[in-house]
Amino acid sequence: NAGVIQTPRHKVTGKGQEATLWCEPISGHSAVFWYRQTIVQGLEFLTYFRNQAPIDDSGMPKERFSAQMPNQSHSTLKIQSTQPQDSAVYLCASSSGTYYEQYFGPGTRLTVL
Amino acid sequence: AQKVTQTQTSISVMEKTTVTMDCVYETQDSSYFLFWYKQTASGEIVFLIRQDSYKKENATVGHYSLNFQKPKSSIGLIITATQIEDSAVYFCAMREVITGNTGKLIFGLGTTLQVQP
Numbered sequence: 208n209a210g211v212i213q214t215p216r217h218k219v220t221g222k223g224q225e226a227t228l229w230c231e232p233i234s235g236h237s238a239v240f241w242y243r244q245t246i247v248q249g250l251e252f253l254t255y256f257r258n259q260a261p262i263d264d265s266g267m268p269k270e271r272f273s274a275q276m277p278n279q280s281h282s283t284l285k286i287q288s289t290q291p292q293d294s295a296v297y298l299c300a301s302s303s304g305t306y307y308e309q310y311f312g313p314g315t316r317l318t319v320l
Numbered sequence: 321a322q323k324v325t326q327t328q329t330s331i332s333v334m335e336k337t338t339v340t341m342d343c344v345y346e347t348q349d350s351s352y353f354l355f356w357y358k359q360t361a362s363g364e365i366v367f368l369i370r371q372d373s374y375k376k377e378n379a380t381v382g383h384y385s386l387n388f389q390k391p392k393s394s395i396g397l398i399i400t401a402t403q404i405e406d407s408a409v410y411f412c413a414m415r416e417v418i419t420g421n422t423g424k425l426i427f428g429l430g431t432t433l434q435v436q437p
Contacts, residue, residue, distance in 0.1 A: 252426070263423070311364075
């Protein structure tokens with residue numbers, strides 16, 4: 208059984224450019240989460256989908272970050288006008304339900320120059 | 321306020337010994353879930369074990385077990401018979417059921433475990 212798949216694994220963008228990160232959750236999992244990991248802030252929640260519907264985006268920087276889940280097999284996180292402070296590892300996780308453990312993908316390391 | 325605190329930044333132990341990692345949490349909810357994850361040197365985050373707040377019995381999975389002390393808002397991770405490959409960063413996390421019923425995990429900053437041969 209394949210785990211959570213994230214692409215690309217590494218992405219380098221210039222300041223002001225757009226970055227789109229992809230996540231394929233574990234087949235059959237109804238909940239998808241996005242987190243961001245930095246040395247300073249640690250692991251921070253960004254947003255959550257359940258059965259493809261957005262449930263909680265309280266962790267998303269409002270102006271430049273957006274996330275979608277157009278179908279049950281993938282979710283995207285888009286960052287417009289990337290800034291150096293957006294540099295982080297972006298992690299996608301999925302679970303079989305709200306109250307169950309989350310399984311994490313390998314992450315996408317975003318570097319904004 | 322929701323908060324998870326891991327006070328031990330790093331721990332070093334000898335192989336085959338037992339180690340305990342501390343974690344305390346803050347929540348207003350009467351029902352919540354607690355998790356421990358491990359992040360390997362490659363960056364992979366692996367789920368280890370879970371404790372439901374309403375359960376009195378400490379969870380055990382393989383050589384991982386928990387010391388759940390609800391009155392102290394404490395959930396320690398115990399690893400017995402440690403192996404070199406247990407060297408990693410260990411994260412404690414909490415998910416609230418009522419107030420924060422969105423499924424999000426709140427993480428501590430992690431404890432780095434180094435197992436020496």
